[in-house]
Amino acid sequence: MHRYRSHTCAALNKTAVGDTVRLSGWVHRVRDHGGLLFIDLRDHYGMTQVVVDPDSPAFSIAEKVRGEWVIRVDGKVRARSEDTVNKNMATGEIELYAEEIEVLAAAKELPVPVFGEPDYPEDVRLKYRFLDLRRETLHANIVKRTKIVASMRSAMADAGFGEYSTPILTASSPEGARDFLVPSRIHQGKFYALPQAPQQYKQLLMVAGFDRYFQIAPCFRDEDPRADRLPGEFYQLDVEMSFVTQEDVWETMEPVMTGVFEKFADGKPVTKKWPRIPYDEAIRKYGSDKPDLRNPIVMEAVTEHFAGSGFKVFAGMIEKNPKVEVWAIPAKTGGSRAFCDRMNAWAQSQGQPGLGYIFWRKEGETVDGAGPLAKNIGPERTEAIRTQLGLEEGDACFFVAGEPSKFYKFAGEARTRAGDELGLTDKDRFELCWIVDFPFYEWLEDEKKVDFSHNPFSMPQGGLEALENQDPLTIKAYQYDAVCNGYEIASGSIRNQLPEVMVKAFEITGKSAADVEEQFGGLYRAFQYGAPPHGGCAFGIDRIVMLLAGAKTVREVALFPMNQQAQDLLMGAPSEAQPTQLRELGLRLMPQKKD
Numbered sequence: 339m340h341r342y343r344s345h346t347c348a349a350l351n352k353t354a355v356g357d358t359v360r361l362s363g364w365v366h367r368v369r370d371h372g373g374l375l376f377i378d379l380r381d382h383y384g385m386t387q388v389v390v391d392p393d394s395p396a397f398s399i400a401e402k403v404r405g406e407w408v409i410r411v412d413g414k415v416r417a418r419s420e421d422t423v424n425k426n427m428a429t430g431e432i433e434l435y436a437e438e439i440e441v442l443a444a445a446k447e448l449p450v451p452v453f454g455e456p457d458y459p460e461d462v463r464l465k466y467r468f469l470d471l472r473r474e475t476l477h478a479n480i481v482k483r484t485k486i487v488a489s490m491r492s493a494m495a496d497a498g499f500g501e502y503s504t505p506i507l508t509a510s511s512p513e514g515a516r517d518f519l520v521p522s523r524i525h526q527g528k529f530y531a532l533p534q535a536p537q538q539y540k541q542l543l544m545v546a547g548f549d550r551y552f553q554i555a556p557c558f559r560d561e562d563p564r565a566d567r568l569p570g571e572f573y574q575l576d577v578e579m580s581f582v583t584q585e586d587v588w589e590t591m592e593p594v595m596t597g598v599f600e601k602f603a604d605g606k607p608v609t610k611k612w613p614r615i616p617y618d619e620a621i622r623k624y625g626s627d628k629p630d631l632r633n634p635i636v637m638e639a640v641t642e643h644f645a646g647s648g649f650k651v652f653a654g655m656i657e658k659n660p661k662v663e664v665w666a667i668p669a670k671t672g673g674s675r676a677f678c679d680r681m682n683a684w685a686q687s688q689g690q691p692g693l694g695y696i697f698w699r700k701e702g703e704t705v706d707g708a709g710p711l712a713k714n715i716g717p718e719r720t721e722a723i724r725t726q727l728g729l730e731e732g733d734a735c736f737f738v739a740g741e742p743s744k745f746y747k748f749a750g751e752a753r754t755r756a757g758d759e760l761g762l763t764d765k766d767r768f769e770l771c772w773i774v775d776f777p778f779y780e781w782l783e784d785e786k787k788v789d790f791s792h793n794p795f796s797m798p799q800g801g802l803e804a805l806e807n808q809d810p811l812t813i814k815a816y817q818y819d820a821v822c823n824g825y826e827i828a829s830g831s832i833r834n835q836l837p838e839v840m841v842k843a844f845e846i847t848g849k850s851a852a853d854v855e856e857q858f859g860g861l862y863r864a865f866q867y868g869a870p871p872h873g874g875c876a877f878g879i880d881r882i883v884m885l886l887a888g889a890k891t892v893r894e895v896a897l898f899p900m901n902q903q904a905q906d907l908l909m910g911a912p913s914e915a916q917p918t919q920l921r922e923l924g925l926r927l928m929p930q931k932k933d
Contacts, residue, residue, distance in 0.1 A: 339360050340360065342360070342442075343410070344359045345359050345361060346381055346384065347363050347379055347380060347381040347383055347384050347385055348383035348384025348385070348386075349429075350386060350415055352432060354432065355416060355417045356414070356415065356416075357415050358413070358414050358415075358437075359412075359415060359434065360410065360411070360412050361379055361386060361388075361410070361434065362381070362409070362411070362442065363379045363380050363381035363386075363409070364380050364406050364407070364408055364452075364472065365377055365379065365380075365404065365405055365406060365407045365409060366378035366379065366380040366385060366405070367453045368403060368404070368405070374389065374391060374392070375389070375400050375401070376389055376390075377400065377403065377409075377411075377436075380472075384427070384428050385429065386429045386433070386434055387427075387434070388411050388413065388433070388436050389436065391435065394435070395437065396411075396413075396436040396437060396438050396439040399439045399441065400439055403441065405445070405448065405452065405453060406445040406448060406469070406472070407441060408442040408443040408445075409439055409441055409442060410439070410442055411434060411439050412436070412438040412439075413436040414434070414437065415432050415433075415434055415435075416432065416433055416434075416435055417431060418431055448469060449465075449466050449469070450462055450463055450469045452469060452472045455473045455474065460901065460902075461901055461907060464893075464899065464907045464908060466908075467898055468908075475894075476894060478887075479883070479887045479894055480895070480897060482886065483879075483883045483887075483895055485602070486598060486602055486883055486886065487879060489597075489601055490554070490575050490594070490598055490879075491554065493594045493597055493598065494552045494575070494577075494594065497550075498550055499552040499577070500548065500551060501551075501552055501554075502548065502552075502553060504533070504536040504540065504543075504555070505533070505539065506532060506533065507520060507530040508530065508532075508539075509530070509860075510529065510531040511531065511533075511538065511858070515534055515559040515561050516561065517534065517558075517559075518531065518532040518558045518559075518560050518570075519531055520532065521924075521925055522923075523922050523923050526924035532558035533557060534557055535555065535557045535574070535576070536555050536557075536576055537795060538795075538861050540553075540576060541578065541833055541835075541861060541869075541872065542860060542861065542864055543578065544578055544580045544869070544872040545865070545867070545870070548580075549579070549580045549581075550578075550579050550580070551576075551578045551874075552575065552576060552577050553576045554574075554575060554879070555574055555575075555576040555876070556571055556572075556573055557571065557573070558571050562904075563900070563901075563902050565891045566881055566884065566891070566892055567880075568893065568896055569899075572878065572879075572880050573878075573880060574878050575876065575877040575879060577591065577874040577877075578874035579873060579874055580870040580871070581870055581872070582832075582871070582873055583832065583873075584774070584816050584831075587818075587830060587832075587874060587875060588612070588614070588772055588818070591820075591828075591875060592612050595820070596608055596609070596610065596612075599768050599882075599886065607766075607767040607768070608767070608768045609771070612820075613771040613772070614771070614774050615629075615771055615774065616773075616775040617773055617774065621746050622639070622665075622742070623637055623638075624636070624750055625637060625748075625749040625750020625752075626746075627773050627776075627821075627826075628819065628826045629750075629773075630754065630757075630769070630823050630824030631769035631771060631823075632763045632764045632767055632769050632823060632824075633753065633758075633762060633763040634670075634763075635667060635668060635756060635757050635762065636668070637665050637666060637667050637753060638666050638726065639663050639664065639665055640664050640665070640726065640737070641656060641662070641663045643715065643719045643723050643726075644656060644719075647714065647715040647719055648716060649711060650714075651739075652664055652737070652739045655739055656739075659741070661742075662740060663740075663741075663742050664737055664738070664739045665737070665742070665745075665749050666723065666727060666735050666736070667736040667738070667749060667753050667756060668728075668729055668735045669733065669735060669736060669762075670729070670733050670760070671733065671760050671762070672697070672756060672760050673697035673699060673731070673733045673734045674734075675708075677734065677759070678695040678709065678734055681693050681695065681736060681752070681755065681759075682695065684752075684755060685748075685752065688751070690748060693737070693738070693752060694710075694736065694737040694738075694739075695711060695734055695735065695737065696708070696709050696711050696723065696735050697709055697733070697734035698729060698732070698733055698734070699731060699732070700731045705724070706720075707720035707721070707723075707724065711737065736752060736756065738752065768822055768823060768885065772818050772820055772821075773818060773819045773820075773821055774817075774818045775814045775815075775818075776791060776792050776814065776818070777791045777792075777811065777814060777815070778790070778791065778792075778796065778798045778799075778810070778813040778814060778815040778817075778843075779791055779813060779847075780811070781811060787847070788810050788811070788847055788848075789847050790847060792815065793815070793817060793829070793831050794843070794847075795831065795833050795861075796816060796817045796831035796834060797816045797832045797834045797835075797873075798813050798814070798815055798834070798839070798843060800813065801839055802836070802838060802839050802842060805839065805846065810846050816831055817829075817830070817832075818830055822882075822885055823885060825881050825885065826878075826881075827877055827885070828875050828876060828877040829875060829876060830873065830874055830875025831873060831875075832871070832873035835869040835870070836865065836869075837862060837865045837866055840858075840862065880892040880896060883895040
């Protein structure tokens with residue numbers, strides 16, 4: 339028999355009854371039933387119940403073992419009685435009667451409980467991540483992650499893509515986030531950068547003629563952490579294709595990702611044909627460029643019903659500023675004053691003056707609007723709003739007014755809150771879509787300049803002619819995001835592969851041709867030698883796994899994540915460098931001035 343095990347802790351069933359076997363694993367818990375000891379033995383694969391009788395030679399050792407000790411157990415497999423069968427366990431029809439137990443490793447008192455998975459401070463869990471990873475839920479999340487990545491790899495190979503690895507040490511590239519810099523020992527005073535994404539390399543692969551590329555790519559960005567983004571590093575399914583339109587990219591990747599979601603959705607419905615929603619439409623309807631389509635609320639403009647009305651606040655704003663609009667947030671079933679007052683109080687907690695509302699109730703044979711707004715604008719306008727939005731008795735509607743560019747995010751948050759509080763948002767499904775036609779440029783008010791709104795490598799719609807003749811802020815890009823349940827899970831574009839278009843696009847943001855050649859030299863030179871039209875995208879693996887695992891943060895689907903302060907508490911990073919290391923690199927630390 340093998341030194342440690344003949345079976346795993348998930349392998350035994352009724353067919354093994356009567357066999358003598360050997361298991362090894364961790365003691366999940368020990369229960370004493372009147373002298374009879376029950377040990378739940380756990381390994382990576384599952385759990386087996388071990389029974390130790392007081393007459394067994396193993397009993398004296400079994401009395402000493404504690405949670406998370408590593409033991410080897412030899413014994414005989416027996417069938418459980420019908421009333422003790424555990425249908426929730428793969429091994430629930432049998433138990434192992436211990437004849438010999440060997441302690442392979444004892445465990446100190448645990449700083450993080452494994453059994454039962456109670457809530458525990460995250461910093462403690464991250465410091466003892468090796469224990470935290472033994473917890474059933476987290477362990478299952480990581481196993482699911484590996485299976486999802488394997489499924490992606492298989493699907494991409496089936497779709498005709500080759501997997502190519504790109505460099506980790508590269509040049510700094512201004513792509514929208516801070517680089518992690520790596521000082522060079524050989525070339526003192528110069529620095530490598532960890533790639534924010536393999537963007538330039540994958541485009542160079544298309545210029546080199548590889549046609550269809552993918553990679554499970556590590557990306558490094560010195561960004562502040564948040565619930566849906568890991569600090570420091572993350573992984574993406576990186577994709578690039580030659581001789582394609584954006585429709586080709588969508589039609590290629592849509593079935594790949596739908597298949598991945600369906601495989602791991604645990605039976606929850608998944609969008610078959612992803613809607614393609616223009617950016618401007620998404621902002622107007624949902625108040626977000628990453629809308630949660632499980633929420634049925636769709637916002638509409640109702641400016642005309644307030645213009646010249648008795649509600650002087652909105653009417654005055656409309657009269658003074660032609661850019662002012664009034665947006666309605668219809669809330670089916672929200673027609674109670676208590677709910678409307680809660681939404682108004684929430685708006686005030688967000689720094690807003692309030693959230694105007696109307697709710698409808700039946701008065702005799704008619705459905706009438708109620709609330710201060712309804713009284714101010716009168717029954718005709720109130721009825722016109724109800725008719726436009728398709729609202730009925732028991733429904734409500736909330737209103738936001740101003741310049742849409744200044745209030746759309748708040749309106750989107752109000753839509754989300756109303757959908758969640760009223761139970762309108764179906765949490766048990768995966769709704770996917772493409773957001774398309776992003777603005778190519780945006781105005782940076784603080785810097786008083788035009789800059790790229792998304793990706794500087796995108797092709798502007800209209801090409802060079804648009805760059806030369808259009809207001810930059812009206813130019814759209816061949817740029818798109820994939821969205822699932824309110825999260826951006828991918829971003830991509832058709833690339834700008836023409837040198838003259840590339841230079842002109844950067845000139846509008848204040849960079850010269852010399853700047854472009856210096857900062858993007860490899861790509862710029864490559865475009866001089868016949869670059870095919872190409873495009874692609876990158877799907878965020880961490881977010882996709884988070885969604886499929888039903889986790890609250892991406893830290894719950896990553897092996898060894900940093901904490902919210904971008905610290906690795908397990909390994910003690912970042913840490914101070916030794917003086918000898920700094921000398922080798924030609925670096926000297928300058929003390930920070932205290933404010």
